Amino acid sequence: MTSRLAPIALALFAVAAPAVAQPARIAVVNVDGPGVGFNDPTPADPVGGNPGTTRGQQALNVFQHAANRWAANLQSKQLIIIVATFTPLTCSPTGAVLGAAGPNWYFANVDPANGGQSMEADTWYPVALAEKLTRVDITADPSIDPADAFEIFTLFNSQLGIGTCLTGNGWYFGLDNNQPANRIDLLAVVMHEFGHGLGVTVGPTNTSTSGARPLGFPSVWEGRMLDLTSGKRWIDMTNAERFASARNTNNLVWAGQQVTNVIPSTLEFQLWLTGISPAIAPVQPGPSSFGPPIARGVGLKGYVVSPADGGGTSPQDGCEAFPAGAPIPGNIVLVNRGTCTFNVKVKNAQDAGAIGVLIANNVAGPLFPGGTDLTITIPSLGITQALGTQLRSYATPPLVQASLDSSSRQGTTAGFARLFAPNPFQSGSSVSHFDVTLTPSVLMEPNITSDLTTKVKNPFDLTLALLRDIGW
Ligand SMILES: [Zn+2]
Structure with a gap:
């Protein structure tokens, strides 16, 4: 017996026949209303290999590109229809939900046909995968409302960069993953959300309140x-x-x-940060996305100093240049997260002669400093707030070492x-x-x-x- 779960309720404007029915096995269906999202007529200059001349056309090109990339990596005899819309999602000046997506249905116990394979018994599958395995066009079943006869739903934030939603930011519509620092790469976000729709999800098993199925x-x-x-x-x-x-x-x-x-x-060697004197048990720091990685061998070894910077909001945030004569040359500088970007902190320490930087989080949890700055030539690592406090507590600068461990992966x-x-x-x-x-x-x-x-x-x-x- 086939079992199925109703699609997750979505406020769709309308579901028309596929607007883009292409030879590829993944079709993107635009369900945006007139003038918004994929139908935004605002003129735009071609960017990053995207030849579209309106914002809406460029957005659709990004989605087609992502669909083609996924299609090239997957095999299925069934068309995968992805419904896509731009809509306001949770947003603030400093953070945003960029998108959301999932399988439109989950199925269990669908009998295969046309030489297809059986599914694991009594197990929920995302519909696109159930169709691939069984070779059955499950959503074509007459019991399914034609308006819900699609495999994946996706939502993307229509407000990015508008008003107080991620102020000063916005979507990048290029196809080359070469977005400037103040833009979010829509292509990467679409690839991610399509991934959820294809099956990167724990599915209908409840994880928020009960663990029930x-x-x-x-x-x-x-x-x-x-x-x-x-x-x-x-x-x-x-x-x-x-x-x-x-x-x-x-x-x-x-x-x-x-x-x-x-x-x-795929993954790099495990990185450890260890206190040599005084002894501190090894912890796993978060490497920055900019600057050189920790080198193999000795890695990064030195004394941790935390002199006051030039002032500003906090003398410990490293957001202003360090005063001349600060005891930094040849040492590792410890600064706190906050006020300015990570690469500004590291650059200030580098300019003062540091050999590396530790950035202490200002909330609980690990810290992986992000950003881009090709002028940075010293390594930097994110550490927990607690370790930052501990390293500052010693009367004399502690000696630490960051090194790679080839026996495990990060x-x-x-x-x-x-x-x-x-x-x-x-x-x-x-x-x-x-x-x-x-x-x-x-x-x-x-x-x-x-x-x-x-x-x-x-x-x-x-x-x-x-x-x-x-x-x-
Ligand atoms: Zn996600």
Whole structure:
């Protein structure tokens, strides 16, 4: 018996026949209203290989490009229809939900036809994958409203850069992943959201309040999700155990074989920061996205100093030039997060003669300093707020060393890629992403980074391997 879950309620303006029915197996259907989103007539200059001459046309070109990139990496005999719309999403001057997406349906126990494969019994699958495996056009079933006969829904923030929504920012419509510092690469965001729709999601299993499953069926993810504390896969857990595992930071991992196989070719060696004198147990710092990485061998070794900078909001934020004579040359400078961009802090320390920089977080949790500055020639690392406070507490500068460990990879535990499992739970982000500690950043992390591309397989990314693990 086929089981299905109703599509997630969406306020769609209208669902017309595909506006873009192309030979590719992934079709993007524009459901924006007149004058907005894909239909925005505002003139635009061609940018980054995107020849569109209006904002709407450029947006559609980005979506087609992403669809083509995904199509080139996947096999399915069934057309995948992606409904897309621009709409206002949660936003503030400093943060925004860029997009949201998911499978429009989940199915279980669909009988294969035309030489297709069986699905795992009593298991929820995202519809595009269920159709690929069974070779059945499931959404064509007469019991499904033609207005809901599509595989993936996607939403993108229409307000970016407008008014108080990520002030001074906005979408970049180029196709070359070469966005300027104050623009968000729409192509990377679309690639990410399409990834969710294809199956990078824990599915209908409840992770926010209970760990429960519709009809008691697990999702296809659950056989590949492992909790290293209990040693159990999600498929074998009780509801309460799943609920706890979704918050088990660093110990909820993806145990699918395809992902595990490509970790050594995709992720960097594990980075450790150790206190030599006084002794501080090794911690895993967050490498910056700019400046050189920590070199192999000795790595970065030196005394940590935290002299006052030139003033401003805080003398410990490193946002102003350090005064002449500050005891910085040859040392590692410790500054706090906040007030200015990470690369400004590192540049000020570099100009004063530092050999490296530690940036202490100003909230709980790890810190991975982002940004771009090609003039920075010294390495920098994010550390926790607590470690920053500890390093400042010593009467004489502590000696520390950051070095690479070839026996493990960054963002892994026990050789498995971590899933994003913060505590407290983050609705919309927890579980259905890789963890933020993976380095280099991968497409399916919860926060966008500036270095993403449209490459979804190793040695660039783990996403395709994850999709292969569930049957793609
Ligand atoms: Zn996401």
